[in-house]
Amino acid sequence: MTTVSPEPVKELSISIHKILVAVDLTENSEYTIGYAVQLAKSLHASIVLVHVFEPHPMYEFPNEYAYDMIENQRREFEMHLVDHMDKVRAAGVACESAFLDGEPAERITALARQMDADLIITASHHPTFLARLFNLDKAPQILHRAPCPVLVYHEKDA
Amino acid sequence: MFGFFYGSGALQESLIMQNEEQSIPLRKNGITAEAIGQDRCYAAKVKHILAPTDLTPEAHKGIDYAVGIAQRTGAVVTLLHVHDEDTTYRYVLGGDNFGDEDVYREKAEMALRQLCVDYREKYSAITTCYRVGVPWDEVASAAREFDSDLIVVSTHNHRWIGHLLNGSDAERMFRRAPCPVLVVPLHE
Numbered sequence: 001m002t003t004v005s006p007e008p009v010k011e012l013s014i015s016i017h018k019i020l021v022a023v024d025l026t027e028n029s030e031y032t033i034g035y036a037v038q039l040a041k042s043l044h045a046s047i048v049l050v051h052v053f054e055p056h057p058m059y060e061f062p063n064e065y066a067y068d069m070i071e072n073q074r075r076e077f078e079m080h081l082v083d084h085m086d087k088v089r090a091a092g093v094a095c096e097s098a099f100l101d102g103e104p105a106e107r108i109t110a111l112a113r114q115m116d117a118d119l120i121i122t123a124s125h126h127p128t129f130l131a132r133l134f135n136l137d138k139a140p141q142i143l144h145r146a147p148c149p150v151l152v153y154h155e156k157d158a
Numbered sequence: 159m160f161g162f163f164y165g166s167g168a169l170q171e172s173l174i175m176q177n178e179e180q181s182i183p184l185r186k187n188g189i190t191a192e193a194i195g196q197d198r199c200y201a202a203k204v205k206h207i208l209a210p211t212d213l214t215p216e217a218h219k220g221i222d223y224a225v226g227i228a229q230r231t232g233a234v235v236t237l238l239h240v241h242d243e244d245t246t247y248r249y250v251l252g253g254d255n256f257g258d259e260d261v262y263r264e265k266a267e268m269a270l271r272q273l274c275v276d277y278r279e280k281y282s283a284i285t286t287c288y289r290v291g292v293p294w295d296e297v298a299s300a301a302r303e304f305d306s307d308l309i310v311v312s313t314h315n316h317r318w319i320g321h322l323l324n325g326s327d328a329e330r331m332f333r334r335a336p337c338p339v340l341v342v343p344l345h346e
Contacts, residue, residue: 014226
């Protein structure tokens with residue numbers, strides 16, 4: 001039963017200038033972005049929107065049609081991301097976007113390290129046991145690899 | 159039940175009243191571009207921040223963050239300490255052996271109050287809360303009780319806060335927490 005007596009408080013040195021917002025571009029992403037915009041406004045920070053494109057793995061030998069489909073899907077997601085970026089800019093927050101390919105948690109944390117982000121905001125849509133088993137939930141993975149603070153967003157209970 | 163709440167409720171209320179002027183009506187499903195342009199749909203104003211602490215110096219980084227965000231958003235910060243009560247221990251000792259716990263409680267509450275006083279030099283709207291129970295349950299129920307908009311925790315592995323963020327416990331916390339969780343790593 002030891003209680004550590006608190007040390008004297010030093011000057012607060014919280015500087016959040018760059019917020020990296022990782023989205024999967026489902027309809028929930030709008031809420032995540034909305035939250036990020038609100039926070040960025042009060043902190044006077046800028047936002048970088050990131051989406052990592054991860055096509056479903058194909059086990060059979062794919063034909064030309066399948067490649068076309070993936071291409072189309074990719075283009076669609078890219079447009080989505082640009083739409084979101086425009087909306088954030090309309091809301092009055094400086095915003096850039098990055099569209100990456102690969103393993104989401106890996107790429108997002110790598111980008112955060114590269115651009116020296118001060119905060120990563122991401123959402124946890126599948127916080128269930130099975131999702132964890134099948135690796136659907138990226139939030140814990142991002143959390144464990146991140147070089148900076150991570151905000152895991154989910155809708156507030158009513 | 160076990161919770162003791164220090165600090166003035168009046169202060170909290172008055173601060174919330176101040177914030178209400180700027181508050182935006184709750185958003186519904188379906189956001190249109192116009193709505194975002196007019197800034198109506200974002201009701202995610204941070205009004206209350208819960209900062210769980212295990213009273214170690216390492217946990218101060220998380221509180222620094224919470225207070226830093228509160229300074230800019232005008233939120234109320236509540237410092238929460240949960241005593242991770244070991245029920246087996248209590249059972250073995252018998253019903254009347256609570257001397258240790260009382261001593262712990264006294265010390266912890268003193269430390270919490272001291273911490274609160276120290277941080278009030280930086281930012282005035284800080285309250286404290288002491289609870290007994292299972293940490294992640296208590297953090298979640300406290301967040302629900304205070305209607306928190308954000309939980310700020312820092313990671314280190316000495317005490318229960320570290321365990322909150324290890325493996326499945328982190329996931330359990332995200333699932334139980336009624337609001338977003340901000341995790342501050344110590345290795346910077």
